[in-house]
Amino acid sequence: MKPKIFIDGEHGTTGLQIRARLAGRDDLDLVSIPVERRKDPAARADFLKGADIAILCLPDAASREAVALLGNDSTTRVIDTSTAYRVDPGWAYGFAELTEGQADKIAQARFVANPGCYPTGAIGLIRPLVEAGILPTDYPVTVNAVSGYSGGGKQMIAQMEDPHAPDAITAPHFLYGLALSHKHVPELQTHGKLSRKPIFSPSVGRFAQGMLVQVPLFLGDLNGNPSLADLHAALSKSYGHAGVVEVVPYADGMALPRVDPTELNDTNRMKLFVFGTEGGGQANLVAVLDNLGKGASGAAVQNMDLMLRTAA
Numbered sequence: 001m002k003p004k005i006f007i008d009g010e011h012g013t014t015g016l017q018i019r020a021r022l023a024g025r026d027d028l029d030l031v032s033i034p035v036e037r038r039k040d041p042a043a044r045a046d047f048l049k050g051a052d053i054a055i056l057c058l059p060d061a062a063s064r065e066a067v068a069l070l071g072n073d074s075t076t077r078v079i080d081t082s083t084a085y086r087v088d089p090g091w092a093y094g095f096a097e098l099t100e101g102q103a104d105k106i107a108q109a110r111f112v113a114n115p116g117c118y119p120t121g122a123i124g125l126i127r128p129l130v131e132a133g134i135l136p137t138d139y140p141v142t143v144n145a146v147s148g149y150s151g152g153g154k155q156m157i158a159q160m161e162d163p164h165a166p167d168a169i170t171a172p173h174f175l176y177g178l179a180l181s182h183k184h185v186p187e188l189q190t191h192g193k194l195s196r197k198p199i200f201s202p203s204v205g206r207f208a209q210g211m212l213v214q215v216p217l218f219l220g221d222l223n224g225n226p227s228l229a230d231l232h233a234a235l236s237k238s239y240g241h242a243g244v245v246e247v248v249p250y251a252d253g254m255a256l257p258r259v260d261p262t263e264l265n266d267t268n269r270m271k272l273f274v275f276g277t278e279g280g281g282q283a284n285l286v287a288v289l290d291n292l293g294k295g296a297s298g299a300a301v302q303n304m305d306l307m308l309r310t311a312a
């Protein structure tokens with residue numbers, strides 16, 4: 001029998017993208033709740049309990065409600081795309097390339113928390129350097145990022161695309177998260193293995209999809225005063241070659257006139273760059289990804305496929 005997959009929140013931005021990614025798959029039985037019952041707890045409970053894997057594409061509160069609706073006797077496996085469970089030790093963190101053994105952990109897990117889009121870029125850059133002993137855990141990490149506006153879901157898409165919306169946004173680019181208490185900070189700190197709370201400054205640009213995440217570093221404040229080549233080698237060692245996460249050769253990155261946040265749209269890939277001048281004492285580490293690809297829907301499908309490896 002084909003594994004039954006239910007997407008709770010299938011009409012939202014992340015849910016629709018997952019449906020599109022699964023559209024051509026004949027190895028799955030993708031079940032769908034009638035649209036008029038999508039918020040009916042009894043109907044959701046039936047679909048959730050009837051699935052082999054439920055993918056939650058909901059706001060945090062509705063994700064928690066879905067997990068509660070499953071109750072104690074269900075065996076449905078869950079992938080949650082919200083922020084609700086990302087630092088919960090009972091859930092596997094769904095970043096397969098995070099560290100050795102993480103893909104197997106996801107494959108075996110009942111509960112998988114899909115990473116946030118910004119944290120995917122930042123943790124992807126930070127974690128290998130911490131594990132290599134190069135980045136001290138108490139380093140004052142700053143993360144500066146720009147996202148396409150689909151990162152804000154249906155509400156922000158309407159704000160950016162409909163000039164007549166009562167809360168329309170007209171800015172071509174804007175900063176937010178100004179109180180430095182964005183909901184991604186605990187996730188950045190926990191999975192970045194940082195003892196000091198990082199500063200996270202996100203922004204949104206007038207493009208629908210795509211993302212750039214930057215982590216600037218002063219090399220003299222890192223362990224062993226590493227070169228740019230040392231940083232690049234540590235990242236390359238962590239991710240290998242030809243995987244979902246690609247570490248761009250230093251010279252190739254430095255030959256670029258600019259970095260385009262939309263470059264990897266509609267893929268599940270992420271590119272990591274080390275920028276700076278050798279001997280200059282500074283580096284800017286940069287990640288490019290699709291906020292709806294490796295940052296959300298692509299990663300959810302990747303995690304689902306890992307979990308299906310261990311399906312009964």
Ligand SMILES: NC(=O)C1=CN([C@@H]2O[C@H](COP(=O)(O)OP(=O)(O)OC[C@H]3O[C@@H](n4cnc5c(N)ncnc54)[C@H](OP(=O)(O)O)[C@@H]3O)[C@@H](O)[C@H]2O)C=CC1
Pocket residue numbers: 008009010011012013014015038039040056057058059060062081082083115116117150151152153154155291292295296
């Ligand atoms: N967009 C992105 O780039 C990313 C999003 N995420 C996370 O994914 C999750 C979904 O986000 P996104 O798709 O952008 O958001 P959207 O607002 O686009 O979609 C959310 C969907 O959830 C539905 N919904 C809300 N409450 C309930 C409920 N009680 N029961 C059933 N359905 C409900 C909404 O229905 P309706 O519209 O009818 O109210 C909507 O279809 C969020 O937790 C978000 O933080 C994670 C990474 C990246």
Ligand SMILES: CC(=O)N[C@@H](CCC(=O)OP(=O)(O)O)C(=O)O
Pocket residue numbers: 081082083115116117118147148149150151152153156183202203204
């Ligand atoms: C542009 C924008 O608003 N982005 C969202 C994050 C999108 C994302 O990563 O979703 P999670 O919060 O589930 O991780 C925000 O900053 O809240």
